[in-house]
Ligand SMILES: [Fe+2]
């Protein structure tokens with residue numbers, strides 16, 4: 001094997017990416033590419049896991065057995081998404097346990113949308129419709145991400161997400177077509193979730209620190225602002241169709257651009273929530289820590305049992 | 321917090337009779353039995369499989385991507401292994 005300089009390796013790496021050749025786990029990659037991916041995939045995994053909490057809050061109070069079964073399946077899918085993603089991140093050498101501890105210590109981030117409370121049943125509708133809807137918009141381009149295991153995980157995730165969005169839309173449109181009280185509940189929920197959903201696409205392109213390099217590496221394929229615009233454009237007509245009003249007085253169709261113009265996002269609020277000062281940040285992390293601590297004995301017992309059984313088999317083999 | 325981890329397993333799924341098992345991802349489990357049960361819950365919630373294989377990740381031996389050019393090179397210049405290498409005269413059929 002000829003020995004290549006870092007410059008040459010980087011050039012070949014970028015040429016592969018430019019030619020749309022996927023990068024696989026043991027291929028050479030720049031350290032910064034590995035680090036960026038580990039950060040992004042583990043944040044994504046944490047978001048799926050923490051994202052189970054706001055909806056888990058309503059499983060026992062779902063209005064019917066059917067709604068309960070659907071919500072349970074939806075939340076279980078999110079657990080699956082978290083697991084696909086942790087295992088994708090592990091292919092890059094990420095230590096799963098360390099990464100979970102980083103989440104618990106506040107060092108690692110997760111999507112700030114999950115720091116808002118779920119106050120009414122209508123929020124199960126808003127989350128599926130808007131939060132999963134925004135997640136789909138973010139994730140569909142990631143199916144073409146340059147890193148093979150991440151792209152493959154995203155394909156699985158996207159297949160499952162469309163069920164999530166539809167079940168949410170069914171909940172919210174049922175309420176919107178219900179009694180005046182039910183409709184008011186749906187509207188009130190939309191009022192609370194609309195802006196946080198728009199913030200899910202991250203800072204505006206001009207303020208986004210990682211975007212340019214990530215686009216070059218094809219880790220990110222569409223810019224934050226373009227995705228946000230796409231989301232507004234498809235969601236506003238859906239709201240109109242079910243008779244709900246998007247809580248934005250500056251919202252209007254711009255004939256010339258062929259897009260909706262919309263109001264200014266409160267980035268102060270976004271930064272506050274990211275920094276840990278959202279309504280539920282503390283509660284979410286506490287719940288995750290408790291889950292790990294209270295489940296630890298199960299993990300230890302299962303390992304001890306497996307060890308014991310293995311020893312028994314080893315002894316039997318020796319006897320033969 | 322304790323960091324004693326369960327081993328990592330690679331999961332392979334046969335999506336239906338007649339097809340081979342295909343790698344779908346990995347997961348952590350204390351032993352093979354638990355790995356198969358977890359694989360069912362993580363990777364086949366929508367009937368994506370009729371059979372599951374799991375193997376501990378550390379037991380897999382793999383070719384080295386660094387050497388892959390040289391490693392696969394012997395097949396590169398043997399175009400005569402493909403049927404398109406041969407001229408079939410006009411008028412000859414069923415070949
Ligand atoms: Fe998800």
Ligand SMILES: [Fe+2]
Nearest residue numbers: 078132161164
């Ligand atoms: Fe989802």
